[in-house]
């Protein structure tokens with residue numbers, strides 16, 4: 001059996017997105033900046049895509065800027081806020097230690113440039129607390145950037161409450177909603193969001209296209225210099241086929257949001273219940289406030305990488321931590337930030353589901369993972385050492 005359960009790393013392109021993309025490649029090949037009919041046709045398609053994206057987020061279409069990816073949107077929003085803040089003598093930013101590297105590495109770079117960064121505690125469940133944010137906000141705070149939902153443990157942050165608090169204090173609020181867009185409801189007005197990043201390939205559009213929502217009235221400055229595209233804010237000929245595919249994919253995801261969410265949550269909960277029966281297994285992330293498709297565990301006494309390779313041989317595509325950290329020997333910064341010791345963080349497994357996964361696939365995963373974990377433990381010196389002081393759960 002083959003099971004793709006790594007949807008937090010990337011998703012398969014949907015039929016709808018593929019059709020929109022092929023149509024654009026074959027027919028809407030004009031440059032939206034050209035004055036002739038092909039250009040006008042492309043420009044109309046671009047306008048329509050922008051309107052669709054805006055509608056899905058509760059935004060206005062002039063508040064949507066297309067970017068090359070989610071990473072670019074994150075870099076752009078944070079860099080702009082820092083620059084605008086510095087101009088007013090505000091050089092303090094607030095974030096969390098479990099952000100994607102697109103955010104964390106940008107903040108690191110800003111620190112080297114003299115900015116100050118406060119990372120809020122996220123506790124064992126990977127969720128920030130409003131009272132911590134309240135006491136962290138200062139006179140010189142120019143930005144709060146907190147991700148909507150985490151890509152490794154699935155914890156969902158209280159975005160509306162964070163947004164309301166930021167607005168009450170007059171601080172800009174950005175959220176990396178790359179894992180949330182197309183999976184959780186988003187309303188930038190009701191949730192008091194000033195800037196929001198998303199990425200097409202996390203909701204069944206192709207890779208290499210994203211968007212930044214930036215509330216009107218915020219004088220965002222270009223991050224990439226060049227031509228006058230995106231109302232002079234983001235230069236570069238628009239990637240129309242990808243943009244049209246992304247708009248079609250987001251529209252489809254949003255139209256089926258509740259239905260998909262119920263279906264995926266059911267599969268997720270079944271998988272979590274089954275994997276929880278493995279001895280010395282612990283669910284990571286918030287048990288309730290989590291992404292609909294996110295199943296994340298640590299199994300003591302094993303290495304996540306070995307587990308992944310064995311699951312791959314069994315036809316199961318999963319992940320250990322995030323795709324960006326795999327290949328390195330350091331355990332995930334997210335698992336360390338929620339207080340897991342190194343040796344436990346090393347045994348992490350992430351299975352991220354989408355609406356096209358099936359009950360049969362979940363049953364298959366549940367028949368494979370416990371067995372593979374047991375086999376790896378039988379070979380593990382760490383496990384052997386653990387069993388010197390614990391009753392061996394595998395011995396009758």
Ligand SMILES: *Cc1c(COP(=O)(O)O)cnc(C)c1O
Nearest residue numbers: 069070071100102151178179199
């Ligand atoms: C995937 C991801 C990103 C990066 O998006 P790209 O389009 O791949 O650059 C940023 N933040 C989160 C939370 C993600 O999951």
